[in-house]
Amino acid sequence: MNTCERIREALPWYVTGSIDIEDAEQIAEHLRGCSECREEFIEAALVRCRYNEWMEATEGPSTEVWSRLSEETGDGSEDLRIDVGSLLLGVRLGIAPGRRTPPVHGELQLLGRRLPIIGRRRQERDVRSKEV
Amino acid sequence: MKSDMLLLGQVAKGDASAFHALYERHADRVFRYVLGMIRKPHLAEEVLQETMLAVWKGAGNFKGAAKVGTWILGIARNQAYNLLRREERGSRLPDRQDQAADPAPALEREVAVSDALRTLPAAQREVLHLVYYQNLSVRETADALGIPTGTVKSRMYHARRTLSKELT
Numbered sequence: 001m002n003t004c005e006r007i008r009e010a011l012p013w014y015v016t017g018s019i020d021i022e023d024a025e026q027i028a029e030h031l032r033g034c035s036e037c038r039e040e041f042i043e044a045a046l047v048r049c050r051y052n053e054w055m056e057a058t059e060g061p062s063t064e065v066w067s068r069l070s071e072e073t074g075d076g077s078e079d080l081r082i083d084v085g086s087l088l089l090g091v092r093l094g095i096a097p098g099r100r101t102p103p104v105h106g107e108l109q110l111l112g113r114r115l116p117i118i119g120r121r122r123q124e125r126d127v128r129s130k131e132v
Numbered sequence: 133m134k135s136d137m138l139l140l141g142q143v144a145k146g147d148a149s150a151f152h153a154l155y156e157r158h159a160d161r162v163f164r165y166v167l168g169m170i171r172k173p174h175l176a177e178e179v180l181q182e183t184m185l186a187v188w189k190g191a192g193n194f195k196g197a198a199k200v201g202t203w204i205l206g207i208a209r210n211q212a213y214n215l216l217r218r219e220e221r222g223s224r225l226p227d228r229q230d231q232a233a234d235p236a237p238a239l240e241r242e243v244a245v246s247d248a249l250r251t252l253p254a255a256q257r258e259v260l261h262l263v264y265y266q267n268l269s270v271r272e273t274a275d276a277l278g279i280p281t282g283t284v285k286s287r288m289y290h291a292r293r294t295l296s297k298e299l300t
Contacts, residue, residue, distance in 0.1 A: 057242050
């Protein structure tokens with residue numbers, strides 16, 4: 001591998017600054033005298049810029065992800081859960097004293113749908129209604 | 133601020149608030165790493181959810197050989213590859229319609245980048261992300277992915293050259 005090839009392989013890390021200072025100085029010195037590698041450097045910087053722009057244009061994960069996780073884990077801190085009824089019609093009550101949100105929450109289960117009636121999930125629904 | 137290690141220990145004991153703190157700390161990073169690999173935000177969210185669920189269930193299995201963040205990223209990586217394999221086999225449902233109607237990706241430059249990324253193998257996309265977005269060094273990237281530094285350089289070189297042709 002000749003000098004230009006080695007330099008070009010290291011360019012992404014030169015662009016991001018995640019490289020040893022000695023290596024960075026060596027690359028800077030080479031770029032001063034090599035127009036082809038300079039062009040590659042500009043391309044490498046441009047690709048990074050476009051990639052990061054694309055990444056930043058996308059918002060982070062929605063709050064729905066955490067909501068679904070909470071559903072899956074049951075918030076992990078329920079000390080007691082009571083289910084009454086069947087799949088067609090039932091009530092679930094959960095008691096979790098350690099939670100920062102209200103310690104009791106409940107859902108009405110009707111024909112497979114879950115409707116919050118007490119606690120955090122109901123509060124979230126109320127907030128959403130106000131936002132709408 | 134509690135360390136990741138301490139939080140994970142609490143998660144292993146079923147502490148939901150510690151799990152929430154761990155989620156808040158790592159969710160965005162994991163999401164963007166996966167997004168770089170699979171390009172579709174709703175699928176990246178799906179992988180994030182599966183990853184964090186695996187963290188919740190498997191916190192007690194953490195051996196401490198790597199940093200907690202690296203361990204979580206490793207789980208996300210496996211989940212993302214599983215999803216990509218399922219996609220290749222065509223066993224997934226088509227993309228959600230509301231994603232296609234999202235105005236943001238309609239911006240020409242973003243679409244161009246997304247299309248260009250599609251031409252890269254997933255192995256090159258993940259290296260590209262760790263280097264260009266997370267600013268990892270060659271060694272850090274190699275450690276995160278469990279591959280030799282020479283492979284990191286080679287994948288990055290090819291990813292960069294391909295994108296350069298597509299975008300400039």
